Amino acid sequence: MAKPKKKYVCQNCGSIAHRWEGQCGDCSEWNTLVEEAGETVFASKHNLQSGGREVRLVGLDSEIALPDRKKTGIDEFDRAVGGGLVAGSATLMGGDPGIGKSTLLLQVSARLAEAGLSVAYISGEEAADQVRLRARRLGLGKAPVKLASATSVRDILTTLGRDAPDFVVIDSIQTMHSDLIEGAPGTVSQVRASAQEIIKFAKEHGTMVMLVGHVTKDGNIAGPRVLEHMVDTVMSFEGERSHQYRILRSIKNRFGGTDEIGVFAMEEKGLTEVANPSALFLTDRSEEVTGATVFPAMEGTRPVLVEIQALTVRLASGATPRRSVVGWDSSRLAMILAVLEARCGLSFSGAEVYLNVAGGYRLTDPAADLAVAAALISAHAERPMPSDAVIFGEIALSGEIRPVSRTPLRLKEASKLGFDRALIPASGEKSSDTMKKLQFAKLANLVDHMLARD
Numbered sequence: 392m393a394k395p396k397k398k399y400v401c402q403n404c405g406s407i408a409h410r411w412e413g414q415c416g417d418c419s420e421w422n423t424l425v426e427e428a429g430e431t432v433f434a435s436k437h438n439l440q441s442g443g444r445e446v447r448l449v450g451l452d453s454e455i456a457l458p459d460r461k462k463t464g465i466d467e468f469d470r471a472v473g474g475g476l477v478a479g480s481a482t483l484m485g486g487d488p489g490i491g492k493s494t495l496l497l498q499v500s501a502r503l504a505e506a507g508l509s510v511a512y513i514s515g516e517e518a519a520d521q522v523r524l525r526a527r528r529l530g531l532g533k534a535p536v537k538l539a540s541a542t543s544v545r546d547i548l549t550t551l552g553r554d555a556p557d558f559v560v561i562d563s564i565q566t567m568h569s570d571l572i573e574g575a576p577g578t579v580s581q582v583r584a585s586a587q588e589i590i591k592f593a594k595e596h597g598t599m600v601m602l603v604g605h606v607t608k609d610g611n612i613a614g615p616r617v618l619e620h621m622v623d624t625v626m627s628f629e630g631e632r633s634h635q636y637r638i639l640r641s642i643k644n645r646f647g648g649t650d651e652i653g654v655f656a657m658e659e660k661g662l663t664e665v666a667n668p669s670a671l672f673l674t675d676r677s678e679e680v681t682g683a684t685v686f687p688a689m690e691g692t693r694p695v696l697v698e699i700q701a702l703t704v705r706l707a708s709g710a711t712p713r714r715s716v717v718g719w720d721s722s723r724l725a726m727i728l729a730v731l732e733a734r735c736g737l738s739f740s741g742a743e744v745y746l747n748v749a750g751g752y753r754l755t756d757p758a759a760d761l762a763v764a765a766a767l768i769s770a771h772a773e774r775p776m777p778s779d780a781v782i783f784g785e786i787a788l789s790g791e792i793r794p795v796s797r798t799p800l801r802l803k804e805a806s807k808l809g810f811d812r813a814l815i816p817a818s819g820e821k822s823s824d825t826m827k828k829l830q831f832a833k834l835a836n837l838v839d840h841m842l843a844r845d
């Protein structure tokens with residue numbers, strides 16, 4: 392005998408509860424639990440060990456051809472997705488509102504259409520005329536891209552099924568709805584069901600599909616977490632709206648490597664490629680400013696040189712010092728300050744500390760520890776660091792400078808941009824060609840080499 396079972400799904404994180412609560416127990420958001428039709432639960436037990444269809448098992452060493460990739464003609468986009476788009480793949484792109492997701496995908500659509508592929512752009516948020524006006528502003532008004540404004544998955548797939556295009560953009564997946572599922576567009580069940588049908592269409596017809604996803608206030612893609620598992624590739628379009636640059640980052644990629652990035656600059660005519668991002672982040676540097684260091688960060692296989700800036704302000708006794716960080720982990724800054732005080736005897740307890748990564752860039756590389764420490768010491772001692780030096784290395788709680796990965800690539804990029812010196816860990820990868828061009832100061836421990844006392 393079957394009996395229905397109620398369930399309540401959080402519209403923010405997708406967690407399921409069996410009774411309504413005012414606050415979600417997983418993400419702590421209020422008033423996000425919505426009742427949805429539950430699955431039928433059978434009281435009797437079923438034996439699934441027989442009656443099915445046998446599946447074919449293949450060996451791990453079986454020969455398989457690499458998937459063909461379609462180049463979009465935008466090198467930075469192709470780099471981020473792993474070398475080009477794969478037929479039958481589904482890609483999810485998320486990013487803050489107004490960051491340029493629709494602009495970038497419209498440019499990609501135009502390039503593919505001009506290359507002879509059939510392209511359809513389906514917008515659930517804007518009318519077709521609005522998309523057409525944006526294309527004219529970008530100089531893409533004559534590109535043979537087919538436009539439509541629709542939100543019904545049934546209508547969209549019926550239209551596309553007559554003559555399946557090579558490339559389809561769905562902007563955005565949160566506006567789509569399926570008539571087989573109860574609930575408003577944007578709910579967890581609707582997003583999951585709509586994405587599943589569109590991905591199924593892509594696999595059956597060999598169509599490359601790009602899904603645009605909304606993001607929450609925390610920067611995560613809205614909707615159920617399973618949405619990211621359903622697609623083949625997850626892209627994140629990042630950047631500060633007040634800054635010119637934008638970064639397209641690969642978070643998940645079943646057909647290539649992750650953590651590759653593409654760098655773009657927002658111009659009047661849309662997004663333009665930045666072939667040398669290091670030069671973009673190091674413009675107009677002053678040689679006499681204290682608290683500024685240059686760090687060669689790694690983004691996948693690409694080194695990017697960025698400037699780290701530190702400022703310390705002395706306070707009157709009794710005042711509570713402030714710690715402010717932009718573009719880096721605040722808890723890691725607290726660790727670096729603790730190491731400098733406990734191992735090197737530098738006290739920052741009576742000063743406010745401000746740390747900034749220039750250009751709105753966001754760092755996650757632990758190799759930035761030494762560059763941050765050097766910037767802090769330079770600001771504390773009021774002595775500028777050499778303007779022709781790059782600094783990188785991971786700092787342990789003991790004050791030890793530990794080696795980091797990709798040292799030759801970091802040094803090669805620094806040498807290419809005219810840097811003559813490097814402050815690096817004492818042990819690590821060696822690069823004989825670059826070693827001949829750069830002067831090195833190799834550190835094993837912060838205590839052994841105090842920058843402020845040089």
